Amino acid sequence: MLNTILEHLTGMDQMTDQVIAMDFLVNAKSGVRNYAMAVTECATPEVKAVLEKQLEEAIDTHERISAYMIDRGWYHPHLVNEQIRLDLQNIETAVGLPS
Amino acid sequence: MTAFPSLAPHESLELHEALNFKTLCLAKSKLMQGLVFDQELKALMQKDVEQSAQAIAELQTVYAKAPFQAPVPPNRPTPIVGEGGSV
Amino acid sequence: MPTYALHETLEVHEMATFKTVCLTKSKLMQPLVSDPALQEILRQDVQTGTRQLQELGDLLAKAMH
Amino acid sequence: MNGDYLDPINAMNMPEMADMTFAMDFLVRAKEGVRNMAIALTETASPEARAVLRSQLRQGIALHQEISDLMIRKKWFHPYELSEQYKLDQQSAQNTVMLGRMQLFPGDTSRKGMFDRTPDVHKEETNA
Structure with a gap:
């Protein structure tokens, strides 16, 4: 009994890491896009300088998280079929979660 | 991370879009120069023409690694107007 | 003239x-x-x-008056 | 401005208005370029593609800055005085709609007879 709970918990741990990383990647992506939008609406040099620097940082963050996810095998930009298999698996897990 | 000889599909498509966008920009900045009156604006457009040409060259180098890359024929292979030369 | 343009203030807010x-x-x-x-x-x-966020907050504070 | 393209009154301030339109097009293009580059960058995995897109993103931001500075200096763009901008927006919209109603070009612009054959095809036909 305890064993299955533990198994479940550790399994969920893996899952949580992946979901958190995925969420982070999606956020990092939106961050880059939002900053690019914001920079092109700027007229005051002071505001623009801040947003431009933060855009660069957002790009760095995106690079870091996508490299991490590729490394862990959670993101397969080169292998579309592999990525789709992973997507389907994730869909099943998410749909199957008790609510 | 394993090294891949070619680019990933999604990034190749993004390069396709970027290359076409830059090509259109260059064409427009070049043509518009013949229409503008303000010389400063014209100079800025000329700068865009030069920068775009450079950008296109860079994009082409990377785009050459797209998984769907193919040898480029020197001319458009089919007639531009009409079927087989007829109007 | 206001400190910042309206559009950029709104972008910073976003x-x-x-x-x-x-x-x-x-x-x-x-x-x-x-x-x-x-x-x-x-x-x-x-x-x-x-x-x-602190940097953005500083900009927003200046945009207020 | 009135609807008659031959009326000299329409030439009043025409260069300025034309330049304003071209500059606006240029600004919109630069802005779009920055956004496109940022979106492309977030879909990129190869370091080489990243480096190229990133440097072009920076260049795009710099170009956008130059164009908007020029437009602000020439008073074609007023990010700080919104009612000034409003007047310009409405004026150029009105003028351009007027321009859209004018009969500027001949009905048939196909000009196909000049281009439709390659020299070789033409030669074959004369030989036959």
Whole structure:
């Protein structure tokens, strides 16, 4: 009994890491896009300088998280079929979660 | 991370879009120069023409690694107007 | 003339909202993560996010009057 | 401005208005370029593609800055005085709609007879 709970918990741990990383990647992506939008609406040099620097940082963050996810095998930009298999698996897990 | 000889599909498509966008920009900045009156604006457009040409060259180098890359024929292979030369 | 243009003030406001949600989420998620590499990424994000929000806050404060 | 393209009154301030339109097009293009580059960058995995897109993103931001500075200096763009901008927006919209109603070009612009054959095809036909 305890064993299955533990198994479940550790399994969920893996899952949580992946979901958190995925969420982070999606956020990092939106961050880059939002900053690019914001920079092109700027007229005051002071505001623009801040947003431009933060855009660069957002790009760095995106690079870091996508490299991490590729490394862990959670993101397969080169292998579309592999990525789709992973997507389907994730869909099943998410749909199957008790609510 | 394993090294891949070619680019990933999604990034190749993004390069396709970027290359076409830059090509259109260059064409427009070049043509518009013949229409503008303000010389400063014209100079800025000329700068865009030069920068775009450079950008296109860079994009082409990377785009050459797209998984769907193919040898480029020197001319458009089919007639531009009409079927087989007829109007 | 106002300190900043209206459009840029609104953009900074949007970024501040977005960044606030990001920072809160990263902070809340941190204890749930088991992988050290991911933990490090989140820790760094909390650090830069905090600084970035302060910068955005400074801009917003100046845009007020 | 009135609807008659031959009326000299329409030439009043025409260069300025034309330049304003071209500059606006240029600004919109630069802005779009920055956004496109940022979106492309978030879909990129190869370091080489990243480096190229990133440097072009920076260049795009710099170009956008130059164009908007020029437009602000020439008073074609007023990010700080919104009612000034409003007047310009409405004026150029009105003028351009007027321009859209004018009969500027001949009905048939196909000009196909000049281009439709390659020299070789033409030669074959004369030989036959």
